[in-house]
Amino acid sequence: MKRLIISILILSSVLFNGCVEKAVQSNKSENTKDCIVYNIGELPKELIMLTEYDVRQQDLLVNLFEGLVKTDEKGNIIPGISDSWTISKDETCYVFNIREDAKWSDGNDIVADDFVDFFSKILSKDINNKFADQLYYVFGAAEYRQGKREFNNVAIRAVDKKKLEIRLNYPCNYFLNILAEPIYSLRKINENLVDWKTAYKNILFTGSFIIDNVDKSNNITLVKNNNYWNEDAIRSNKILLTCINSSEASLADFQSGSIDIFTNPPISEVKSLNDSGEISQLPSYNTESLVFNLNKDGVVKDVNFRKALACYIDRNYITKEILSNTARSALTYIPTGIGNGLNGLFTNKIYFNGDVEKDKALEYMKKSKFNNSSESLKMIYIDTVENKKICENISKNLRDNLGIKIECIGCSIDEFNDAISKSDYDLAKVDFKGSYDYPLPFLERYSSMYSDNNYGYKNVQFDTILEKSKLERDKNKKIELLKMAENTLYDDVPVIPIYFSDTVICKKKNIKDVYFTKEGNIKLDKVYIDLEP
Structure with a gap:
């Protein structure tokens, strides 16, 4: 009897000991967790969050406001x-x-x-x-x-x-x-949101959770917002958010039991995680593309040269072999699954091919001004393992089959942005996330009036069509105008879509009812731990 009482006391101590200790003690039984641990990755600098689009950082917004x-x-x-x-x-x-x-x-x-x-x-x-x-x-x-x-x-x-x-x-x-x-999401726009890691007690929240603590390691404890209008539907009283900004480190902590949920594991581990039933995928708004620097004189200004390159990208190889089926070949500029504003999905013609179109590429090369000189082009990319493999694959195909020499240069984010601002590149692998569910934001970024269009593409007809689509009152005509705009973009090929990446989520089998919004944000209001063995 004495041993039984001691065991009960130890178990009670573990149950009520708090999330932060749980995060560093990975040898605890799955049935003794008192909260779910989600690794959100890099934390936002502030909670006003109007200066950049980061779907993971916006997970804070959708759960707090x-x-x-x-x-x-x-x-x-x-x-x-x-x-x-x-x-x-x-x-x-x-x-x-x-x-x-x-x-x-x-x-x-x-x-x-x-x-x-x-x-x-x-x-x-x-x-x-x-x-x-x-x-x-x-x-x-x-x-x-x-x-x-x-x-x-x-x-x-x-x-x-x-x-x-x-x-x-x-x-x-x-x-x-x-x-x-x-x-x-409704929030008081003030200094508390800027200094949120220290001023969280002064922030007024409107969503499912509030911030209860931010520790020295920037682990964030969320607790149920008892004044939320739908408070009874929130399944978990407490959530711990960690900020491990490395897919390898996140996976290690996931496997040791320190975290329960994280996104985008190392590509090399996707298959084994999928086999174990600890992974799921969701199509995202994220488009990965090659963009040309049209601010700079050279062969990249030749539309036939650009079209030849578009034909010689092996999208199916990239998505299947390099990305382990965590992405879909981009054969259009608008991702599949985007709404048309008419209670349906936007569909347009297929512009590109998943496999290499060798004969078509050679036809375009003959029409181009490319003279197979010794000059090489500069392709920049954010330095990740996958980006390196993708860019080197594209470079090798173009060199071996079309005689185009491309130097691939991996950059830090700051170096990449600096090169873009200084036009110090010929091609760049870029990613873009549409900010809402409609075709316009995927096209508008290439308008000459768009603030982030630093690539030099200017087409008055394209700009005019987009503006007309905004002013058009007939919903069907709006869609037809957007199709015309996408057609114009294909005719000019200032950018080549490569693939639409999926959001990949890893979670322990006993974590139930995690769900994504269509935009890819993770909602935690329904999530709970299933303590059944």
Whole structure:
């Protein structure tokens, strides 16, 4: 009997000892975990998060904050802090009804004016926001951003305490898709979000969890937000987020039991993890491409040369042999599975081939100005094992079959960005994540008016088609215009899509109901540990 009592006391001590200790003691029984450990990777510098798009870092936003609407795992728009909304007959006026039980984490009511304040802050010219133009559909938003009018002349207003009205310049059938993005989750835009690792106790949260602690190793303890409107549906009382920024180290901790969930394991380990039933994949919005430097004189300005290269990329080999089927060959510019704003999916013609098109490539080379000189081109890439293999595979194929000499140079992120800004390259392997579920953001990045288009591609016709698509009131005609824009991009080939990467998640078998949004964010509100043997 004495031994039994001691065993019970030891087990109780383990159960209530806290997440942080669990993270460093990997020899604990699976049945004694008191919380789930998710390795989120590199942490964001701040929680305003309007200066760059990182789907993993945005996992913090989707679990700590909530917007008017959100998306489920199938990409459907579902209620968030707004439990319902109405859209005017001309589709330019949206009225959102704020839940009666919606509260900040301190227990105070969330009201329509909170959203007015939020939008006024993120649209202000005084804040760095690379996504601001997404809201230019709203009447007066562009002029306010440019400092040409006050926010009280922007068509975002509180009708009453619980009704928010937003009026648009013209119909935008994907406006809810934009509002469902994590960056539009309601939060107080202030210094607490900037200094979040030390000021987390002063942050007001609106989502499923709040930050309870950030330790010296930057491990983050999340606990259930007891004032969240759907608090009863949250399955776990506590989640620990770790920040191991290495796929190899994450896998080691996963195998030792220190972490329960992480994403994007080493490619070399995908097959064994898949065989063990500890892995799942989800198509993402992420496109990996080769972009040409059209700011620089040389053969890359020759469209026939660019088309020849596009024909000699072995996409199927790259996705199957190098990436172990964690990606899909990109045969179009718009990833498969992107919505068309008409309750369906966007589809257009297939432009590229998964396998090498040798004869077609040789035809284009004959038309090009390439003279098989000793000059070599410079291809830069972010220095990872997979990027190195991919770029070297492309380089070898082009050298052996078309006589094109390419020097592949791996760079740190800072070196890569510096080379792009200085036009010190001929080709670059780039990745791009569409910011919302609609074809426009995948095309708009190559518009000459797009702030991040540093590659020198300028086509007035392409720009005009995209602008027309925004202004067009007929939803079907909008899609036809976007197809025309994609066709134009193919005609010019300023960029060659290579593959659409998947999000790969590893989780222990006893971790249940982890789910992704269609954008690829991991939601933790339903996750729990199955303690059954």
